[in-house]
Amino acid sequence: MKKPTIKDVAKAAGVSAAAVSYALNGRTDKVSGETMERIMEVIESINYIPDFSARSLAKNQSKLIGIVIPQTESHKQLILENPFYSEIISGIEGKLREHGYHLLLSGVNQGESYLDLSVQRNLDGAILMGIYPEPFYDGFKKINIPIVLIDSYINDSYFKRIGIDDEYGGYLATRHLINQGHSNIGLITGAIRKDGVVEKRFLGYKRAMREANLFYNPDYVFEESMSYEHGLAAGKLIADKYPEITAIFATSDLVAFGTMRSLMSEGKRVPEDISVIGFDDISMSKMFIPPLTTIRQSITEKGAIAADSLIQMIQGRTELDEKEILLPLEVVERGTVKFKS
Amino acid sequence: MKKPTIKDVAKAAGVSAAAVSYALNGRTDKVSGETMERIMEVIESINYIPDFSARSLAKNQSKLIGIVIPQTESHKQLILENPFYSEIISGIEGKLREHGYHLLLSGVNQGESYLDLSVQRNLDGAILMGIYPEPFYDGFKKINIPIVLIDSYINDSYFKRIGIDDEYGGYLATRHLINQGHSNIGLITGAIRKDGVVEKRFLGYKRAMREANLFYNPDYVFEESMSYEHGLAAGKLIADKYPEITAIFATSDLVAFGTMRSLMSEGKRVPEDISVIGFDDISMSKMFIPPLTTIRQSITEKGAIAADSLIQMIQGRTELDEKEILLPLEVVERGTVKFKS
DNA sequence: TTGTATGCGTTATCAT
DNA sequence: ATGATAACGCATACAA
Secondary structure, eight states: OOOHHHHHHHHTTTSSHHHHHHTTTOOOSOOOOOHHHHHHHHHHHOOOOHHHHHHHHSOOOOOEEEEEEEBBBBSSSSTTTTTTHHHHHHHHHHHHHTEEEEEEEEEOSSSSSHHHHHTTTOOOOEEEEOOOHHHHHHHHHHHTTEEEEEOOOOOOOTSSSEEEEEHHHHHHHHHHHHTEEESSEEEEEEEOOOSSSSHHHHHHHHHHHTTTTOOOOGGGEEEESSSHHHHHHHHHHHHOTTTTEEEEEEEEHHHHHHHHHHHHHHTTOOTTEEEEEEEOOOHHHHSSSSOOOEEOHHHHHHHHHHHHHHHHTTTTTOOOOOOOOOOOEEEEEEOOOOOOO | OOOOOHHHHHHHSSSHHHHHHHTTTTTTSSHEEEEEEHHHHHHHTTTTTOOHHHHHHSOHHHEEEEEOOBBOOOSSSTTSSSSHHHHHHHHHHHHHHHHHHHHEEESSSSSSSHHHHHHTTTOSSSESSSOOOOHHHHHEEEEEEEEEEEEEEOOOOOOOOEOOOOHHHHHHHHHHHHHOOOOSEEEEEEEOTTSSHHHHHHHHHHHHHHHHTOOOOGGGGGEEESSSSHHHHHHHHHHHHTTOOOEEEEESHHHHHHHHHHHHTOOOTTTOOOEEEEEEEEEGTSSSSOOOOOEOOOOOHHHHHHHHHHHHHHTTTTTSOOOOOEEEOEEEEOSSSOOOO
């Protein structure tokens, strides 16, 4: 049994295909209430479901949103190991579905190839998270598809940005440690790239130190990657070589987990011997033992807002909106930061 | 500048649209090497990219794979909070992309509505994880689309299943605790539904107890949901009312995290006072403090294999294959199980 | 080997 | 208000 088309509906309802199309799209101005009803009944009874491919072809809009996630270079896999991304996707998907859009999830092979996907699939828009090389962004502008950037500092009015004030977040975290009496504060972080979130958090760290008249020691900055493994390595280094450090700001919760683990392996107690504060407040952080003190941003909401913004852009009513939305930040005190005795 | 179509290519190459189509699909029998080259050159130069919507219409295949994830009932969001799902998706996406398929990620509103999506988008296949009501599965059979089930015990030869031997996993976990000298072993678990993974793990637990001639005490089974929160509640209950329990089998790592947390809040030490073993080995488990002893299944690989199987089904060469693939299981000893003193 | 013509399911234009 | 028909971009059966 083949699946019914609009023509089948038309035939069964004794109207033209055009009428059915009108009815489907709620054009009450083009179709009388009576026939409208009849058509709807037929649709129900023969269980007709419109074909999006055909619709996409005719209307040139796919109701499809792409979302691009950074990818580990070694693995060919999405870095969904970091719960941060899954949580944000969760937020995006919920909102999209609510508005009749679907979500195309994909990594990206080489630099350009994601563009191909956008064109192939006629994407109505896309959400990019993380940071990519320049030409990557340019491509999207060229094919003229609405884009929302999450956690990006690309300053181009073509894009709408959703993010947080990372500098302030870094400042908040560091100041919290300072307020607890710490002065030798280590920073464990991913690669500090120009205009990346990491750089901003790093800047916030420095500002807090400066404001408190504390000495900024570059040796206390452990920069490599936003991974559990780096946290592990840096934590060990600190335990071994820098016993004077009494507090650590890890620029993501995942890094903080690694840090705490190696710290404890080396015989340091958290927070008794050394305090640790993270960043993000992924859902796992409250589950950790001890529960992680961190900078909270509502990740899921971030995704939802990004989706909302994108839909607005697609529907062309973005004029009044600002080009950037910053979500609130707060330190959530749990069990890994302690007053320095 | 509109995006180039197959006709533009044809014109520029001085051939017909058909020739271009042949070239595109590698029909070397239909096109001479010479013109093939010329066409390819033009494609390169004007940067032509085929439209999948049109292709989907013409060929009736979309190169689109759907993946359905359970959804919390209260929230309208995907339960991507459980890293288990993100890891599996990661595995799926990587493999799909490798084969030229794209991934449509979606929750599901009511019972039937996912079917609509499959029809609307002309899905070439879908991967279902978790357990759904009967009619949900029937629908897929009716529209005749290849389906791979992950972690399901639906016994219907229409579907291909990828999973693990959950009964054996439960047995392994419990036996590990028994081998460490424990005899009062609690089970903290999600809802035990007929033919669900949870039931199987529960059965494995009972078998291990029986084999060891240990008394199976229904009071020691704490059944509710596969969530951190339930682990929390059950752990507290055990600490308060069942001091004789010296070991716990939590049927997922997330539950184990909750359990350990409340246990420790109540003053119990893990593993000194009470041992805990989990199930899944999500990436977070090795990061936990103490690192979680658990039953390992390679989650990402599970996703990859599911994707592989689905692609094979789609390409119609599934005859020789078995209808079920079971992945290996092993207990990975870390820091939460200790010999009973 | 190459080109022509037609269909895929839907929407939009233009009559009626 | 309703219907006939031409797009949309591509694949394919058939003719040349």
